[in-house]
Amino acid sequence: MLRGVEVYSGLLDGAEQAALLAEIRGVAAAAPMVHPVMRSGKQMSVRMTSAGRLGWVSDQGGYRYQRHHPSGVPWPPIPAPVLDIWHRVTGLARMPDCCLVNFYSEGARLGMHQDRDEGNFDWPVVSVSLGDEGLFRVGNIERGGKTESIWLRSGDVLVMGGAARLVHHGVDRIRFGTSTLLPKGGRINLTLRVVDQGST
Ligand SMILES: O=C(O)CCC(=O)C(=O)O
Ligand SMILES: [Fe+2]
Numbered sequence: 001m002l003r004g005v006e007v008y009s010g011l012l013d014g015a016e017q018a019a020l021l022a023e024i025r026g027v028a029a030a031a032p033m034v035h036p037v038m039r040s041g042k043q044m045s046v047r048m049t050s051a052g053r054l055g056w057v058s059d060q061g062g063y064r065y066q067r068h069h070p071s072g073v074p075w076p077p078i079p080a081p082v083l084d085i086w087h088r089v090t091g092l093a094r095m096p097d098c099c100l101v102n103f104y105s106e107g108a109r110l111g112m113h114q115d116r117d118e119g120n121f122d123w124p125v126v127s128v129s130l131g132d133e134g135l136f137r138v139g140n141i142e143r144g145g146k147t148e149s150i151w152l153r154s155g156d157v158l159v160m161g162g163a164a165r166l167v168h169h170g171v172d173r174i175r176f177g178t179s180t181l182l183p184k185g186g187r188i189n190l191t192l193r194v195v196d197q198g199s200t
Helices: 014-030 080-090
Strands: 006-008 047-052 055-059 062-066 098-104 110-113 125-131 133-138 148-152 157-160 169-175 187-193
Touching: 014 047, 014 080, 014 098, 014 125, 014 187, 047 055, 055 098, 080 125, 080 157, 080 187, 133 187
Parallel strands: none
Antiparallel strands: 006 157, 047 098, 055 062, 098 187, 110 169, 125 157, 125 187, 133 148, 133 169
16 A cells, blocks of 8 residues: 555466567557647646547647547547456446557656546455566645655556545656566556546
């Protein structure tokens, strides 16, 4: 546990990681990674795409879930091995609506934020790390205050649920080249979310 966040270190073995990577390559082939911009117009350093009924997008209109990739193509389905991880760690029959795929190349980071674009915070968010190590920081429900960090390694899985569902979190940096899973280096993170947005 890290401030209420459940950490499953090394949950996925090498073969599972390789199988997952192959699935994610398929997702990125169908729905190419984009470099989103934030409402401010500033480009994020992380590249993203999604799988599932809904995908998470950011542009000058703000953050939201939508049914299509920015290019207009539908998001591919969430791969079965990804849904299997969700089921293993949450035990829930309800499956996630969105698998957000983040790619961190050397120097990429993700500022402290809450995952709060979903309609219902009763469902957990599950995060899967693949590739290079990433320094994950967890703070509080409120902005600011003390934080704690851990290095997430390839095959680690986190659950932000219950009282920790809305903790602030971010990725300060990655240790480029610390994993051989991705031949060119970098870190992939998958976050699985139930969106529950009424009519969406
Ligand atoms: O890359 C990570 O470990 C976290 C990703 C994240 O917080 C997000 O996509 O909302
Ligand atoms: Fe997040």
